[in-house]
Amino acid sequence: GQQLNQSPQSMFIQEGEDVSMNCTSSSIFNTWLWYKQDPGEGPVLLIALYKAGELTSNGRLTAQFGITRKDSFLNISASIPSDVGIYFCAGAKYNNNDMRFGAGTRLTVKP
Amino acid sequence: DAGVIQSPRHEVTEMGQEVTLRCKPISGHDYLFWYRQTMMRGLELLIYFNNNVPIDDSGMPEDRFSAKMPNASFSTLKIQPSEPRDSAVYFCASSRTGLRQPQHFGDGTRLSIL
Numbered sequence: 001g002q003q004l005n006q007s008p009q010s011m012f013i014q015e016g017e018d019v020s021m022n023c024t025s026s027s028i029f030n031t032w033l034w035y036k037q038d039p040g041e042g043p044v045l046l047i048a049l050y051k052a053g054e055l056t057s058n059g060r061l062t063a064q065f066g067i068t069r070k071d072s073f074l075n076i077s078a079s080i081p082s083d084v085g086i087y088f089c090a091g092a093k094y095n096n097n098d099m100r101f102g103a104g105t106r107l108t109v110k111p
Numbered sequence: 112d113a114g115v116i117q118s119p120r121h122e123v124t125e126m127g128q129e130v131t132l133r134c135k136p137i138s139g140h141d142y143l144f145w146y147r148q149t150m151m152r153g154l155e156l157l158i159y160f161n162n163n164v165p166i167d168d169s170g171m172p173e174d175r176f177s178a179k180m181p182n183a184s185f186s187t188l189k190i191q192p193s194e195p196r197d198s199a200v201y202f203c204a205s206s207r208t209g210l211r212q213p214q215h216f217g218d219g220t221r222l223s224i225l
Contacts, residue, residue, distance in 0.1 A: 031211040042115070042202050042216025043154075049210075088154065092211040099210035103153040 006089055006102025013079055016111050020034035021074040021087060021105040032072035034063050036042070037086045045072070046087075079109050114136070117157075117203050117217035125225050129152055129191040131163030132220045142209055145188050146202040148219070160186065161209070171177055193224045 006023045013019060023032070025080060035043035047058050049065035055089055056063055062075045066097055072091075086106050092099040116135040124130060136143045144159040153222050158168040163180045171178070173193070180186040190197055204214040 033213060041218050042204070043214075044216070046212040048213050092209075099156065101154045101156075 002100040004089055004091055004100055006105060008105055009055035009103070010106040010108070012108045012110065013082060014049060015079060017079055019076040019079055019083070020073060021089075021109060023091070023102045024071040025091060027068070028069040028093075030069070030091040031088040031093045032063070032065050033092070034072070034074045035060075035088045035090065037088065039085070043088055076107075081105075081109050083107060083111055084109050115203055115205055115215050115217035115219050117201075118129065120219060121216065121221045121223075122170075123223045123225065126194055126222075128223060129189065130193045130197075130224075131147030132188040132201050132222070134188070134217060135188045137215055140207050140215070142203035142206045142212075142214075143180060143186050144203065144204040144206075144214060145186070146216075147172075148200045148202060149198075157188070159210075167181045170175060187223070195224045198224050199203070199224055 004023045004025050033048050034046045036046050037043040046061055047056050047063040052065055053067050054065040054070050060077045064073055066072055072089055086104040088104045089102040115137055118133045141162050145157040146154050147157055148154045155170055156168040158178045159166055160180045176190055178188045200219045202216050202219045204216040206212045206214045
């Protein structure tokens with residue numbers, strides 16, 4: 001099905017740098033979720049957002065639910081090698097019958 | 112608490128064969144999801160169940176794919192007959208109360224159709 005627009009597709013950064021990625025959509029979502037996928041494993045939830053404007057942190061990770069409800073971003077501060085993986089955003093709607101994933105951002109961290 | 116359990120982890124078979132993927136969701140989770148992941152198409156939702164009842168199967172690619180959930184602790188995704196383009200990683204996930212809640216994913220089944 002139709003996916004969210006997630007960018008960038010990939011990032012190559014140096015250890016210690018900050019990272020920012022985002023997801024946008026042409027339609028409104030009521031929930032934004034951010035997942036991380038390590039090689040050979042399934043995605044694991046990082047942060048869940050349920051209100052427009054909400055800013056939530058999980059350690060070095062911070063995510064925000066855009067005011068327009070059509071976007072969300074994820075920031076990682078002071079990256080470390082174990083941050084390597086694919087990060088996915090997912091949006092869901094109130095009617096509970098529409099949920100979709102972004103194409104993912106592949107993050108590489110050079111020590 | 113055991114997570115979502117999928118089997119097998121890897122499957123290699125020849126085209127035309129029937130393939131059955133299995134999933135055991137987390138106990139107490141009412142929703143179960145099947146996804147397919149490929150480099151070209153990313154993570155696609157194929158079908159999901161609520162209380163063992165299929166709710167939305169619009170993501171199932173074609174009639175060769177079928178999914179069942181005979182009880183709250185077991186689901187299968189079947190492909191018959193399989194084709195090389197079905198090669199992908201198939202994930203099962205479960206959640207407590209629906210699409211807006213975080214989903215817990217299994218480690219996936221890597222399927223290769225020769």
